[in-house]
Amino acid sequence: MAFGPSKLGLKVMLAAVHVPLLEEDSPYSPILSIWDIDELVMIANVPLNLEGLDDSFCLVDWVGFSEDGLSVHCGVWKYDIVRDKTTVEAEDLRELVGEAEAITLSPDRQRILRLDRSDSRVLVSTNFADDVTFNKPQVYTVPNDAGANLLPSELEYRRHETTPLYWWQSWWEVTRSYKFSADSRWFARFTARNSVVLYDLKQQTEVEIAQPDDSWSNILINNLAFDTESKRLAWTFNYVDHNKAHDTRIELWSTEKLSSIGGFSLGRYGWRDRIAFCADHNHVMTFRSGIATWDVNLPSKFNREVIEVETSVISGFGITEYSIRVGYFASDVYLLYPDKRSGKHILQAFRRRTGTRKLLFHSAAIGSNHWWFPWTSDGKIVAVADTTVDISSDNMCRKSLAVPASTITTAFHLPGSLLACLQQTEATTLHLVCTTKSEELATSQCMYIFLKRLII
């Protein structure tokens, strides 16, 4: 989609190229529609045909108005709004397309990317002087493209699914894996190794500008985007890091400085958000299951600052797990989360006046899932499972309590210095312990089936 130029005396127009999906095996038959936004009326709705190229199609991944607002360009087509006439603006189109199943064009129509049924892709220029050949990257096909929070296992399965529409995978590949800049000088693509290669089509050079970290797995490319001035390239991808942390990142590259200008994490692993630059190029928009705008300078700046105060960063845990407990004790925020590397747990305090404090501790009772054990605090002590932590001073002191084996949950009564434990072995037994003397005060067995039978 594209808006028309904002000029005095010109109507505000919106153009969109869309493909009707009327049947299960709908062909790729794009339609250009144009609306007069001032009057809210459609002023054009024209099919975009390729005469004489029955077996090939031109994928439209950009659309734009001419500067005078009188015509719309997309793919190989030009639509004259005044004359209501569509023309194909490529000479020797059949020769340019060659044996390709699909093509897509640079905005200046001087470059054509050919896609055929093999993995090979060829970027040719209209003078056939400097072809660029490469293999297509892995293309993940999620037929309905609707699932948020898809886990890697689901995506691994779905990547082998076949799409019901024969042209869908090519469209997906073109819109996700490649991008021409608006001035047609640059062409960026993801590679089969999940790196990013940038071609300077004017200087006829190519450089691999980003490589994935060796420790990453399950890398899923989302898409690439240039800003309208062709000064910045952004791309986004999902990955799982060496800590099994699932994340989505946006990276930015300056075509002026030919260097990285930062990047930041979004979380939201399964969202498969795509990105586009906003009119203000300091913001990118992510879109798919939701729409959000991101100040690209802010998180990059934030990242640099956070590195200096590393203790405030929450990292190093498997984020697919529901693993971070958050609570207010007095006026401070406390987090409890597992440390995957040590197998212990971290209690982290965020104190407004004195900063962050961390305590790494082992708990025999908690095991891998702390959610079975509610925590409590009186503002001086934090108690969870078999552990109490004195939080009254900057140096958090920990005390471990003996609880029975196979304890499934506990509760503390801090004013009364009491700990109750529910133990599950052959029977379910409740224990009451004095926390100051570490002395068991009483036990009792619990039973429920008997009650249920009476009720039923």
Place this chain on the structure above:
Amino acid sequence: MYVHLSQTANNLVHKASKALIVFDPAPVPKFLLVVTDDLDVVPLIHVSVFHVPSLKLEKIFSVNAPMMRLDPDLNGDISEQKLVFYGQQKDQNCCFLFIIDLENERGRAQVFPDFRHLVYIKSKNRMVSITTRGWVQSKTLEEMEVEALNHGETIFDGRTDASWVLENWKKLLYVPPSFLPSYESGFAVHAKGEVAYVSDLGKRLVQISFKW
């Protein structure tokens, strides 16, 4: 209904799948509750009341429960002889709340679809929730009980035929999608009017103040 310990038989002892212990909040507690779920055939929540410090079983009763698997993150508090018992089914973006009258041994349950988290603020006697769309909102327990009384049932499942449970929440603040809690984060609410969680953006702590 009372069941005495003398009736114990080993083959009748149930293994609780999820359990929560709640102490009498008095400075010197006189009892504690053991709350367990039992989703076989007829979904029930069992509440056992034990004397403290003897742990003598004083009474045990059950209340009907909606058909839903509970996450182990169970929460409970006692307020005016009522147990406020709540939790979530995180993978379904769904929260539940029981308000159980300990004296009359009756309880009502509400299920809230599209709720990410639910927190009880005792000093305000309010539930605070954050929805999947980012609204942080609250409702008093009194309001909830009045609404439940008006509908006359014991289980109100907003996923099916009781969508009214999602109505009449007071909106406190809006969190844009980029700044929603990450999937793995809990959600904390301070009575002074502040929420805290670990956000999607960079996995960092977010604190937002609001007016009640």
